[in-house]
Amino acid sequence: MPFENFDLTRDYLTHPREKTPVSTIPAVKGVDETQATQHARLPAGVIHEWLTTVDHKKIGIMYIVYALIFLVIGGIEATLMRIQLAVPNNHFVSPQVYNRLFTMHGTTMIFFVAMPIMFGFGNYMVPIMIGARDMAFPRLNAFSFWVSAFAGVLLYFSYLGGSGLYAAGSAPDVGWFAYAPLTAKVFSPGHSTDYWTLSILLSGVGSIGTALNIVTTTLCMRCPGMKLSRMPLLVWIYLVMGGLVFVTISPLTAAQIMLTLDRYLGAHFFDTQAGGSAVLWMHFFWIFGHPEVYVLILPAFAFMNEIVPVFSRKAIFGYPAMVAASVCIGFISLSVWAHHMFTVGLGAAGNTFFVFATMVISVPTGIKIFNWLATIWGGRVVFATPMLFAAGFLFQFLIAGLTGIILAVAPFDWQLHNTYFVVAHFHYVIVGGILFALFASFYYWYPKMTGRMMSEKLGKWHFVLFIIGFHLTFDFMHIPGLLGMPRQIYTYEADRGWGTWNLIASIGVIFQIAGVLCFVYNLVSSYYRGKVAGPDPWDAWTLEWSTSSPPPEYNFAVLPTVRSRRPLWDLKHPEDPDSDYEI
Amino acid sequence: MRDRELTTGQEARSRSSTDAAEGVVLPVPTVWPLVLALGVSLMIAGMVTHWVISALGAILAVRSAVGWFFEVLPHEHHVTVPTAVEVIPVVSTRETRAHLPVDERHRKLLPIETFSIGAGVKGGIVGGIAMIVPAAVFSLVRFHSLWYATNLLAAGGFVSWAGQSNEFLSQFHALGLLAAFGIHTLTSLLVGLLYGAMLPMFPRWPILTAGFIAPFLWTGLLHSALAVISPILNERIDWPWFVISQIAFGLVCGFVVNLQVKVRTAQFQALPFSVRAGLHGDLQETEDEGQ
Structure with missing residues (x-):
């Protein structure tokens, strides 16, 4: 067993020559009411406390738990699809069920897993990293979470209530991007599409509320000394992400309202036979859809910005360039949406613009990758579980970016559009990039959220199994795409030459499931039996590690004052503070 | 509660x-x-x-x-x-930061003076005007018309013009003149700014750098790129004449930029007062003397 003797403690991070704690600086520890006292309370009291809470940390945790539940549901849907596609001419599920599966899988993973989990971490981390006691609008924060949560429930209620007229439908089956005119009443009778539309409309309300909170909190509630130029990169990126959510959710919401009007009141926005435009829907959807990828990947970058330096034992390389690159990505991401639409006939000028805009965004993204590598370079890298997942992210996101540049070339895209190559590229970004970064952040911040360390041994197993599964599934998924296998296809003939690749991709899912089971078991068992973490188990430098684990309701008994980008370093090393070096 | x-x-x-x-x-x-x-x-x-x-x-x-x-x-x-205040130790596993080893001969050479943005703009404008002369001579000599080079440049904006006949390109087109003026002004200003930014980095042989090396480099780059982007336009351009016009631009632009007064950078403030006051030579010389 490769990690049999691996046991992560504080000493593991200690360099042999540096075992002795060197400073004992007085700090303030708050009363921990979140864990110890809960064990003594009645379950009803605990439930009431969580239902009525306006504490950003509890709301953040609820976002994360809610997203994890939907991650399992979306994962089950993906597994069923991979079983269906494992061999040619398979009839494991019916075509109708298959259509619902890929629609619900895509919608769930984007709107009810990725978005909420990012908001969850943002909720938890942003206030505490800027030395604030809560979000700017705590009640709005709670409202945003509950609206998002009910939106997910509404979507899945479609399995029960989606039949509608003619008993057609059940769950939505129009794909996660729901192209017109398939969504028109004549092609999608019943209420299944309405459930899709209305649940996304509802979740958009929650997203806007949380983004408003993150942006306002960041701009207005920083502790003394926390200038913008000293803000942790995570907070910077969440600020950009919040701005992006404002801009991108609005057209999506507008499109959902227009579609609802089409379906309920006989409007013709997307009805091509009555003078509407199906391409209009595509524009509206992708004006949201592509920046959405950056709404999700930017927080993944944010996690890397915190994890990579701590486990490389170096300050982040090129802080100003990282901030500039994040802001650039935010702006440029708003001008690339039509690369999803090269095949609709945009014309040479439109195609050329979106080709170049898409390629240009690789420049700030490349800056980030080089800066992470430069941070690792020359550092004393500790490959604890968070850093392992971070390393996986770096490699896989690079590959995802490269296939993205390939797809940005319009003539190449004409050949590969709507094939499994696109599906593989997209999942390389979402799973290989975002999910790996999320796993890294779970292992990194779980001790802060619960006061317990996650098992390093199980974490390593999780990493090994998941990375094997990921590469089996998504590396080999590119090949049937290159061979012409369309996406959203129910089954295929044996003579197409896609069978072997699909079988390998499906086998990979088994490894991924095993990895996720390790993760879930680790999450639960560590909560009860994990080692006590202490306030700062990773010897890190940002403010969340200066308070107890888990932090008290008020985060800091005394609001901190910071003088550099690494306030905890300054506290630990008053003889050599960062403020002597930063401009 | x-x-x-x-x-x-x-x-x-x-x-x-x-x-x-x-x-x-x-x-x-x-x-x-x-x-x-x-x-x-x-x-x-x-x-x-x-x-x-x-x-x-x-x-x-x-x-x-x-x-x-x-x-x-x-x-x-x-x-x-209610809060409880309690002192907890803040400890680190490291004594202090380790700085990257720096060689004794390591030098950081940052300019203490550079050209202003205005210098680049002026150079670009004058160079752009100078470039028109060889381009016009080429048009007159080869096609007996002033407008051929103008319209060929306008083909950068109007893609279909690259395939038009020589007669068409030799005629006056107001739209073509407008497009060519826009393209020429924009590129001249951009290259002028580039000269303003880069010339201080190449303090030796400014005439050779600005007048010959840089024009040859970007002509080669443009020649290679245009072969991919628009092969028809690439074939219609007379590259020797193109090089001559670029050299005219480079020489004049570089000359004008070099005539401008330089402005001090942030590095100047880091110099000792005696150097800033003009009592001593610059820091570079002082360090060398020290060694």
Whole structure:
């Protein structure tokens, strides 16, 4: 067993020559009411406390738990699809069920897993990293979470209530991007599409509320000394992400309202036979859809910005360039949406613009990758579980970016559009990039959220199994795409030459499931039996590690004052503070 | 809320938020955000289920809004959470930072003076005018018309013009003149700015660098790129004449930029006062003497 003797403690991070704690600086520890006292309370009291809470940390945790539940549901849907596609001419599920599966899988993973989990971490981390006691609008924060949560429930209620007229439908089956005119009443009778539309409309309300909170909190509630130029990169990126959510959710919401009007009141926005435009829907959807990828990947970058330096034992390389690159990505991401639409006939000028805009965004993204590598370079890298997942992210996101540049070339895209190559590229970004970064952040911040360390041994197993599964599934998924296998296809003939690749991709899912089971078991068992973490188990430098684990309701008994980008370093090393070096 | 004191907004505001000994003031937990979210969700869910669901949602939404308002108006309700202050050790596994090893001969050469943006703009404008002369001579000699080179440049904007006949390109087209003027002005200004930024980095042989090396480099780059982007346009360009016009631009632009007065950079402020005051030579010389 490769990690049999691996046991992560504080000493593991200690360099042999540096075992002795060197400073004992007085700090303030708050009363921990979140864990110890809960064990003594009645379950009803605990439930009431969580239902009525306006504490950003509890709301953040609820976002994360809610997203994890939907991650399992979306994962089950993906597994069923991979079983269906494992061999040619398979009839494991019916075509109708298959259509619902890929629609619900895509919608769930984007709107009810990725978005909420990012908001969850943002909720938890942003206030505490800027030395604030809560979000700017705590009640709005709670409202945003509950609206998002009910939106997910509404979507899945479609399995029960989606039949509608003619008993057609059940769950939505129009794909996660729901192209017109398939969504028109004549092609999608019943209420299944309405459930899709209305649940996304509802979740958009929650997203806007949380983004408003993150942006306002960041701009207005920083502790003394926390200038913008000293803000942790995570907070910077969440600020950009919040701005992006404002801009991108609005057209999506507008499109959902227009579609609802089409379906309920006989409007013709997307009805091509009555003078509407199906391409209009595509524009509206992708004006949201592509920046959405950056709404999700930017927080993944944010996690890397915190994890990579701590486990490389170096300050982040090129802080100003990282901030500039994040802001650039935010702006440029708003001008690339039509690369999803090269095949609709945009014309040479439109195609050329979106080709170049898409390629240009690789420049700030490349800056980030080089800066992470430069941070690792020359550092004393500790490959604890968070850093392992971070390393996986770096490699896989690079590959995802490269296939993205390939797809940005319009003539190449004409050949590969709507094939499994696109599906593989997209999942390389979402799973290989975002999910790996999320796993890294779970292992990194779980001790802060619960006061317990996650098992390093199980974490390593999780990493090994998941990375094997990921590469089996998504590396080999590119090949049937290159061979012409369309996406959203129910089954295929044996003579197409896609069978072997699909079988390998499906086998990979088994490894991924095993990895996720390790993760879930680790999450639960560590909560009860994990080692006590202490306030700062990773010897890190940002403010969340200066308070107890888990932090008290008020985060800091005394609001901190910071003088550099690494306030905890300054506290630990008053003889050599960062403020002597930063401009 | 056990062990907590419920207060109103006025009381809360009168307290110092950092007064750990008296407790910390936080917003009071409330059920109304949850109820409002449920109400709004049911109102929407009623659209796909039954109007009664919407009605129930509306009732919940109104009730929760009223409840919410009374929690924040006229004064926001708070709770005071008691704190316990305790000293905990802040320790590090490292003694101090380790700096990257730097070679003794390492030097950081940063310019203390550079050209202003205005210098680049002026160079670009004058160079752009100078470039017109060889281009016009080429047009007159080869096609007996002043407008051929102009229209060929305009083909950068009007893609179909690259395939037009020589007669068409030799005629005057107002649109072509406008497009060519725009392209020429923009590129001349950009290259002028580039010269302003880069010339201080190449202090030796400015005439050779600005007048010959740089024009040859970007002509080669353009030649290679145009072969891919627009092969027809690439074939129609007379490259030897193109090089001559670029050299004319480079020489004049470089000359004009070099004539401009340089401005001091932030590095100048780091120099010793004696150097800034002109009593001593620059830092570079001082360090060399020291060694």
